[in-house]
Amino acid sequence: MSSDTAPIGHNRFPGIHPEKLLKIEIEEISDLLELEFRALAQRSAELLAKVQQWPRRNGAMAINDDHDLAKLTDLYVQVRDHAADRGEVDATRVKIKAGPLAAGHTIDAYFNNLRTDLLAWLFSATEVQKSYIRERDDRERRRLQAIAVEEAAAAAAALQAARAKPTEENIERATIAEGRAEEAATAPQSQRTKITSTLGKTTSAGSVWKAEVTDIKKLASAVLAGKVPANCLTYDPTAIRAAVNGKPPLRNKAGEDIGIRIYEDIQLRRRG
DSSP: OOTTSOOTTGGGSTTOOGGGOSSSOGGGHHHHHHHHTHHHHHHHHHHHHHHHTSOEETTEEOOOSHHHHHHHHHHHHHHHHHHSTTSHHHHHHHHHHHHHHHHHHHHHHHHHHHHHHHHHHHHHHHHHHHHHHHHHHHHHHHHHHHHHHHHHHHHHHHHHHHHHSOOHHHHHHHHHHHHHHHHHHTSOSOOOOOEEOTTSOEEOOOOOOOOOOSOHHHHHHHHHTTSSOGGGOOOOHHHHHHHHTSSSOGGGGTTSOSSOOOOOOOOOOOOO
């Protein structure tokens, strides 16, 4: 078959380019929404005016009696049904966005399928290179350590010979041996150089120190001892809430200086 043969289905989308899927320009979407949802915007403005008119005392909303409490609930429910999650505004947004969102997911899925296996290979290639570098550096480190041990032994032997027979020649040998031992002991543990491929691509490596918690109790003790900064300790809000409501409840220690503020939070329920 000729390479110029049109692919199957080519005539299904005449004049449509993937970069121009929308019938209008993106810059025009806001104008379209303002035109179509004037009533929704007007309702938002009306509710905003109502909440701004609610009586205030010392800069905060005020409730003087049970009548005000009930009246505020009425206003709360109106605002909630209009503006909160799954309210009128949010429900309209979800409905209007459903088509473009589904299109976005379809686009993402198509292009992600083109690269998924290749991304997995990139990860594998990186891991095998890192493994090779670790092994290479370990070999180099052991080699340099062996040299340092040999030079230290030679320096010790030369020093012993100089002490036994402090001739000028023996003292000079001991001095030279000591210098070589010091140089070997302070030699860099790895020589990481750039490796250049036949295509001119370079490979180089650097190190980043990382850490993971192995024993939280020992970590807490180290923080108390001043060995580790306090910001290395984190807390789990979910676990603390479970303990506060568990058996025996941690809330029995409310008011004690245990590093946790335990308090009663009033939960309102609005029905009808």
